[in-house]
Amino acid sequence: MTTVGLAGLGYWGPNLARNFDHLAELAWLCDLDEGQRGAFSSRYPRARATDDFDEMLADAALEAVVIATPVPTHYELAKRALEAGKHVLVEKPPAMKGAEMDELVSIAAERDLVLMPGHLLLYHPGVRKLKELVDSGELGDVMCVYTNRQNLGIVRTNENALWSLGVHDLSVILWLIGEDPSEAVAHGRDFLTDGVEDVVFCYLRFPSGKIAHMHLSWLDPHKMRKMTVVGREKMVVFDDMELERKVTVYEKGPWKQSEAYGEWQTRSGDIHIPKIDTSEPLRLECSAFLELIRGEGELDRRTVAEDGAMVVRALDRLTESLRG
Ligand SMILES: NC(=O)c1ccc[n+]([C@@H]2O[C@H](COP(=O)([O-])OP(=O)(O)OC[C@H]3O[C@@H](n4cnc5c(N)ncnc54)[C@H](O)[C@@H]3O)[C@@H](O)[C@H]2O)c1
Numbered sequence: 001m002t003t004v005g006l007a008g009l010g011y012w013g014p015n016l017a018r019n020f021d022h023l024a025e026l027a028w029l030c031d032l033d034e035g036q037r038g039a040f041s042s043r044y045p046r047a048r049a050t051d052d053f054d055e056m057l058a059d060a061a062l063e064a065v066v067i068a069t070p071v072p073t074h075y076e077l078a079k080r081a082l083e084a085g086k087h088v089l090v091e092k093p094p095a096m097k098g099a100e101m102d103e104l105v106s107i108a109a110e111r112d113l114v115l116m117p118g119h120l121l122l123y124h125p126g127v128r129k130l131k132e133l134v135d136s137g138e139l140g141d142v143m144c145v146y147t148n149r150q151n152l153g154i155v156r157t158n159e160n161a162l163w164s165l166g167v168h169d170l171s172v173i174l175w176l177i178g179e180d181p182s183e184a185v186a187h188g189r190d191f192l193t194d195g196v197e198d199v200v201f202c203y204l205r206f207p208s209g210k211i212a213h214m215h216l217s218w219l220d221p222h223k224m225r226k227m228t229v230v231g232r233e234k235m236v237v238f239d240d241m242e243l244e245r246k247v248t249v250y251e252k253g254p255w256k257q258s259e260a261y262g263e264w265q266t267r268s269g270d271i272h273i274p275k276i277d278t279s280e281p282l283r284l285e286c287s288a289f290l291e292l293i294r295g296e297g298e299l300d301r302r303t304v305a306e307d308g309a310m311v312v313r314a315l316d317r318l319t320e321s322l323r324g
Contacts, residue, residue: 002290003027005056005086007077008068009036012091016066017044019286024064028056053077057084064114064293067091071159075100078115082107087114089289092167093312101312105305114292114301117308119171123285125277126238126246127172130229133249134176139231140253145173146213147227150220160197161216162186162318169214170202170318171311172227179206184314186322191219202318246276 004020005028006013013031020026021044029049031037041049050056057065057080065081067074067090075095081088082104094117095101108115121127133139147169156164174180181204188200199217206212225240235250251269256262291297292304 001025002064002293003062004064004066005030005059005062006066006068007031007053007056008070008091009033009040010068010070013068014040015282016068016089016286019280019283020066023283023286024290027062028059030056053080057081057086063087064089064289066289068118071096071163075104078104079107082111082113082115085111085113087289087293089114089116089118089286091118092120092171093117093163093315094308095312096316098309098313098316101309105309108305109302112301114289115305115308116289116292117171117304117311118285119168119175119308119311120281120285121168121172122175123288124240124281125279125284126240127227129247129274129276130172130227130236130238131176133234133236134229134231138234138249139229139236140233142177142210142229142231144211144213144230145176145227146215147173148215148222148224149226150215150217151223152220153218155192155198155218157193157196160190160322161188161200161218162197162202162322163315165216165218166200166202166214166318167311167315169216169227170314171307173204173212173214174310174314175307176229177206177208177210177212179208179210180310181205181212181314181317182207184317184321186318188216188322197322200322204314245273248273 002024004024006017007030009031026044026047029040029047030053032051037049064087067077074090078088078090149165183205186202188197190197192198198219202214204212227238229236233253235252237248249272255265255267
């Protein structure tokens with residue numbers, strides 16, 4: 001069994017601890033906070049506890065490190081873990097600057113280590129279905145993708161809506177389209193806390209001509225977790241607020257009698273609701289990390305790390321646009 005050390009036992013870390021305790025050997029727990037360490041040591045008595053990340057890294061028997069500490073610490077901790085020869089799963093986003101992420105990707109590649117960003121939605125069976133529909137060509141040419149991640153609250157004060165909410169949607173948009181955007185524009189406003197945008201609208205254009213949009217907000221009457229992919233043949237909606245209809249495929253599209261003449265018309269056919277597996281996305285993410293370490297499964301190390309870099313680069317550019 002793979003030996004795993006977890007750094008960060010705050011809000012999210014315990015979910016990772018539960019999964020890795022089930023799927024691997026949870027060998028270390030690391031947190032600066034004594035109370036958190038105490039609470040989780042009694043829950044996982046076989047794991048060693050420390051406040052010193054380097055003490056954990058010095059364990060030669062430790063194969064993998066999972067990082068769920070605050071975002072500004074990710075790059076530094078991930079770099080130290082990779083340099084110590086450990087495979088790394090790091091919560092999103094793994095770095096705050098494109099150049100920092102590129103550095104992590106090259107250290108991982110040089111040492112043939114796994115560097116996996118914790119982009120949870122990429123392991124969601126509903127999002128996997130979207131990807132399958134796009135890649136199989138069932139939707140026809142994808143023209144645009146747009147996402148809605150809105151609610152009233154939680155009002156954050158140290159991370160804006162782009163970094164807190166947008167990173168999820170961005171990871172999916174870039175994964176579906178598979179291109180670095182040629183244009184990345186963001187507009188937003190900091191209504192509640194100076195310098196922390198509560199509402200952000202982002203526009204992306206890709207070299208292939210596809211376009212995407214994200215509406216990100218914690219000042220909104222609707223609770224929305226929705227993604228829409230518009231293809232020439234079919235259109236599909238992933239709605240994570242739905243329990244049984246996570247994905248809906250619409251046989252709708254534009255239509256012309258003759259390519260050269262004829263006026264554009266529209267057609268609508270059946271509406272299809274595929275069955276979506278209800279497995280916990282985090283369990284699937286943790287399993288995918290362990291499979292990458294073992295060299296099993298459908299993912300490949302290089303692609304997973306480089307997809308993460310594409311997300312950080314786009315976040316970096318959107319942040320520049322937002323501030324500019
Ligand atoms: N994938 C998801 O859906 C999801 C959801 C929530 C949070 N997250 C991510 O998880 C990460 C942590 O978020 P959170 O809400 O749990 O934060 P948090 O502040 O609740 O917890 C962070 C913990 O890290 C500890 N810590 C800080 N610096 C440390 C260090 N150098 N070494 C060891 N421990 C250290 C803190 O003591 C704290 O217990 C963030 O990157 C966040 O984006 C992901």
